Amino acid sequence: MKFKAENAVVIGVSRDGVEFHKQFIEKKELKIKLLSDEQANVHRIYDILHPKHFRGKEFINAVRTTFLIDPEGGIARIWDNVKSTGHAERVLSELKTLKEK
Numbered sequence: 001m002k003f004k005a006e007n008a009v010v011i012g013v014s015r016d017g018v019e020f021h022k023q024f025i026e027k028k029e030l031k032i033k034l035l036s037d038e039q040a041n042v043h044r045i046y047d048i049l050h051p052k053h054f055r056g057k058e059f060i061n062a063v064r065t066t067f068l069i070d071p072e073g074g075i076a077r078i079w080d081n082v083k084s085t086g087h088a089e090r091v092l093s094e095l096k097t098l099k100e101k
Helices: 018-028 041-045 087-100
Strands: 011-014 033-036 049-054 057-062 066-069 075-079
Touching: 018 033, 066 087, 075 087
Parallel strands: 011 033
Antiparallel strands: 049 057, 066 075
């Protein structure tokens, strides 16, 4: 709701399928748009697929990242390896700062 008050749109993108997203949105009662990128096209464009090592094997995985896009469509700020606790408040603060410029 605070982002809406700032005229901001929050969109999540993951490689999970649409049906999984529907269930996830209902379970978590999300109020944001959650888009499916099963082919990882958006992930590649934003360069957030990186090698990860687990149990001696390497695989490509998405790094949870937030992009703050300015009104002109440019990237104003990037947060890598995002942890959810307190993150929305940090993004909101940065959004307000951006709007003041």
